[in-house]
Amino acid sequence: MNPRPRRALARLGAVVAVGAALLALGAIPASAHIRVSADGGAAAGSYAQLAFRVPTEKDTASTTAVQIFLPADQPLASVSVQPHPGWTATVNKKTLAQPLQTDDGPVNQVVSDVVFTAQSPTTAIAPGQFDEFSLLVGPLPNAPSLAFPANQTYSDGSVVAWNESAAPGAPEPEHPSPSLTIGAAGSDEGAAATTSDSGSSSTPALVIGIIALVLSVVAIVLLGVALLRGRRT
Secondary structure, eight states: OOHHHHHHHHHHHHHHHHHHHHHHHHHSOOOOOOEEEEETOOBTTSOEEEEEEEEOOOSSOOEEEEEEEOOSSSOOSEEEEOOOTTEEEEEEEEEEEEEEEETTEEEEEEEEEEEEEESSTTTSBOTTOEEEEEEEEEOOOSSSEEEOOEEEEETTSOEEEEOBOOOTTSOOOSSBOOEEEOBOTTOOOOOSOOGGGSHHHHHHHHHHHHHHHHHHHHHHHHHHHHHHHHHHO
C-alpha cells in the first residue's frame, strides 16, 4: 500500500479516537445531587410547592433517610409536608427570638427541618434510582434565592451533607446545597433549581458535542481522501 494512504489512515485513526473520546465525555451527565424546584415557579410573597429530587449516587447502598433544613436566615412562617408512601416524615420546630409578622398575626415557632425516613428496605431509594419529596412553603421572602441544606443517609450508615455553596462564577462544589431561585413578586420565575441544573450546566457538553461532530466530519473526509489516493495508486 502506498505510504501516503497509510499516513492518512493513521491520521484518521487519531481523529476518530479523539472524536470518540470527546463524544463519550459529552455524553456523561452532570452530577445528579439533591436538587430543589418549584412547581409553577417561586415568587416573593407567594407560596410554592417544592419538590426535592433525591438520587442515590452510591452503587452499594440505598438512601434510607433525607433531612431537609429550612433556611435559618430566612425563616418561613408556613411549612406543610406532603405524605410520601412508604416513608415517615418528622417535622422539627424551633422558637424564634423575634416573631415573624404575618397576615394572621405573629408566628413564634417555625419549622427548622423535616426528616423523611424509609419505613423498610423495600421503600428506600435503591442504587441507580431517585425519588422526590414535596413541601408547601411560604410566604417566600424577597430574596434572590433560598438554600435548603440536606443530609442524605445511606443503608451502610454513611451520611452525605449537601451544605456547600460557591462564590458567584466559581465552579459548583462537591456537595452543593439545594438552592431555589426566587422571582419578583407576581412573577413566574424561580422554577429552576440550582445553577448546575440550569442551561449553563449543559453548555460544556454542547460544546464538546459540536467538537466531536466536527472531528467526525473531518474523519469522514480523510477516509474518502485516503481511499481515493489508494485507488489511484
